[in-house]
Amino acid sequence: MAHPSRDDCPEEFSLTRRKLLVGGALFVGGALLPPEVSAQTLGAVAPEVSTNFMEVSSLLIDHHLDAEVGARMAGAMLRIHPTLAQDIGAIIEIAKKKNARIVEDFFADIPEGSLKDTALAIISAWYTGVVDNSSTAEVFAFETALMYQPTHDVMTIPTYAISAPNGWNAEAPPLGNMPTF
Secondary structure: OOOOOOOOOOHHHOOOHHHHHHHHHHHHHHHOOOOOOOOOOOOOOOHHHHHHHHHHHHHHOOOOOOHHHHHHHHHHHHHHOOOHHHHHHHHHHHHHHOOOOOHHHOHHHOOOOHHHHHHHHHHHHHHHOEOOOOOOOOEOOOOOOHHHHHHOOOOOOOOOOOOOOOOOOOOOOOOOOOOOO
């Protein structure tokens, strides 16, 4: 005999009381936010800041960089360094004056102080995957952090998985022929 509350619709279309309460609470909470709460306060970054961040990142780092990760990094760095947008603009101007294509073309011309600190912080963020070194740092790019890329074909990223993050079932690559003595 079928259960009296049985519903033949697929699970993804089922609206349970819990889903209704959570969705309603999120809707009401969003509607009650004061109008002065901007998108930047909620973690979003202005498109021009994100675009400039990716432009300066591609000048500072000669690797393929993920724009989505870059936008999240820019938002986190903007919260830590309020002058990030101005520093990025100044670094881009220095690079344009030198007709720079790679970091070696213009990095020596960046003056010591906040501009050089910003450039180094951007480089560090892409290589480590975090924007600060605190114990509560938010990780933005673990799997794609550039510090793991030079050896990704022979070494695994340090996780509990053998092959890679979320690679619990994959076989470890062979090490090669071991010498016999």
